[in-house]
Amino acid sequence: MENAQPPRFAEGSLAHALRDRFDRGQRPLLVGVAGDSGSGKTTYTEGIEWLLGADLVSQISLDGYHKEDRATRRQSGASPLDPNANHLAQAAADLAQLQQGIAVDIPRYDHRQGQFLPPRRHTPTPVILIEGLHTLYPEFQSLLDFRIFVDSDVRVKREWKFTRDTQERGYADTEAESQIASRADEFEKWLADQQYAADVVVRIHPSTLGTLALDGVEDDCNDTCYHIEVIVTPNQLSQGSLYFPVDLSTMTRQEALPFMLAMIPSRFQGHGVNVLHVDGHMPLAALDTLENEIRQFIGKPAAPATTTASQALPPTIRFAQMLVAWPFLGHLATPTNAV
Numbered sequence: 001m002e003n004a005q006p007p008r009f010a011e012g013s014l015a016h017a018l019r020d021r022f023d024r025g026q027r028p029l030l031v032g033v034a035g036d037s038g039s040g041k042t043t044y045t046e047g048i049e050w051l052l053g054a055d056l057v058s059q060i061s062l063d064g065y066h067k068e069d070r071a072t073r074r075q076s077g078a079s080p081l082d083p084n085a086n087h088l089a090q091a092a093a094d095l096a097q098l099q100q101g102i103a104v105d106i107p108r109y110d111h112r113q114g115q116f117l118p119p120r121r122h123t124p125t126p127v128i129l130i131e132g133l134h135t136l137y138p139e140f141q142s143l144l145d146f147r148i149f150v151d152s153d154v155r156v157k158r159e160w161k162f163t164r165d166t167q168e169r170g171y172a173d174t175e176a177e178s179q180i181a182s183r184a185d186e187f188e189k190w191l192a193d194q195q196y197a198a199d200v201v202v203r204i205h206p207s208t209l210g211t212l213a214l215d216g217v218e219d220d221c222n223d224t225c226y227h228i229e230v231i232v233t234p235n236q237l238s239q240g241s242l243y244f245p246v247d248l249s250t251m252t253r254q255e256a257l258p259f260m261l262a263m264i265p266s267r268f269q270g271h272g273v274n275v276l277h278v279d280g281h282m283p284l285a286a287l288d289t290l291e292n293e294i295r296q297f298i299g300k301p302a303a304p305a306t307t308t309a310s311q312a313l314p315p316t317i318r319f320a321q322m323l324v325a326w327p328f329l330g331h332l333a334t335p336t337n338a339v
C-alpha cells in the first residue's frame with residue numbers, strides 16, 4: 001500500500017484553498033505587475049513568491065514579447081516602451097490560454113546578451129505573476145485578477161537602472177545614460193497611466209527623513225533608505241489582527257536608527273485610498289514577527305531561522321514586499337473574490 005502523502009498546507013488555510021481549487025480544475029489567478037524598466041517590479045513582488053512558494057506561484061516576463069532584440073533596436077531606434085514595439089496581442093492570447101489552465105510556450109528575452117532565447121513551456125500554477133512594461137494595458141485587463149503598478153521616482157530609477165544595466169546587462173555608461181534620458185518622456189507617454197488601473201500602487205522616493213531632523217542630521221540614511229508609499233483601496237475583510245510590534249525602549253537609546261511608519265487616508269483618482277508610508281531602518285524583530293503572522297494567515301509554517309534570499313534583503317524592502325503582498329492576500333481571502 002502506498003504511503004498517504006501528508007497535506008501540503010493546513011486544512012482550511014488560504015494556501016490549502018488556493019491549491020485545492022486549482023487541483024479541482026479551477027483556473028489560475030493572474031496578477032499583473034507593471035512599471036518602468038528598473039523601477040523595482042521584480043523586487044517588490046518577490047514577497048508574494050516568497051510567502052506563497054514555488055508550489056503555488058510562477059512568474060512570466062512580457063519582455064519576451066518585444067519585436068526586436070537589442071542589436072536590431074540599435075539600428076531601428078525603436079523603444080521597448082512603445083506598445084507597438086511589442087507583440088501585445090500575442091501576449092494577451094497566450095495569457096488567455098494560461099488562464100484556461102493550458103500550458104503555453106512563452107517567448108523569452110535574455111537581458112545579459114540582449115537576445116531572444118528559445119521559448120519555454122509554462123505550465124500553469126495556482127497563481128501566475130506577469131511582469132512587464134505594459135501589463136496593465138487594456139488588452140490584459142479582463143484577464144487579470146489583481147493589478148500592481150510600481151512607480152519609482154526618477155532619481156531612484158536612474159540609480160538602480162544605471163547600476164543594473166552597466167553591471168549586469170553589458171551597457172556602456174554613455175549608452176545607459178542616454179537611454180535613461182530618452183525614456184523619461186516615453187514613460188509619461190506610454191506607461192504612467194497604467195497606475196490608474198491598479199489595485200495597488202507602490203511609489204519609491206529617496207528617503208525624506210532628513211527633512212524631519214532638527215538642526216543637525218545624525219543619520220539621514222539617504223544612501224541606504226527609501227521612502228516607500230503603498231497606495232491601496234481599503235477592503236471590508238474582517239480578519240484577525242496583524243501585529244507589527246515596535247520596542248519603544250530602543251527609541252531612546254543612543255544607537256537608535258531613524259524609521260517612520262504612517263498611514264494617511266487620502267483620495268486618488270476620485271476614490272478613497274489608504275496610503276502607507278515607510279522610511280528608514282525597519283526594526284528587524286518586528287519585521288520577523290510580521291512576516292510570520294502573514295505566513296500564519298496563509299497557512300504556511302513560520303519561516304526557518306536560516307537566511308533565505310528574501311531575508312537577506314534590506315529590511316525596508318522586505319517590509320515593502322509585505323505591504324505589497326498583503327492587499328493581494330486580503331483580496332484572495334475576501335469571500336466575494338476568487339478563493
Ligand SMILES: Nc1ncnc2c1ncn2[C@@H]1O[C@H](COP(=O)(O)OP(=O)(O)OP(=O)(O)O)[C@@H](O)[C@H]1O
Pocket residue numbers: 035036037038039040041042043044160161164226317
Ligand atoms: N529598494 C531597493 N534598494 C536597492 N536596490 C533596489 C531596490 N529595489 C530594487 N533595487 C535594484 O534595482 C534594480 C532593478 O530592480 P528590479 O529588477 O526589481 O526592477 P524591474 O522593474 O523588475 O526591472 P526590469 O523590468 O528592467 O527587469 C535591481 O538591480 C534591484 O536590485
Ligand SMILES: O=C(CO)[C@H](O)[C@H](O)COP(=O)(O)O
Pocket residue numbers: 036037038063066069070080081110111112114133169
Ligand atoms: O525596458 C526594458 C525592460 O527591462 C528593457 O530595456 C527591455 O526589455 C530591453 O532589454 P535590454 O535593454 O536588456 O535589451
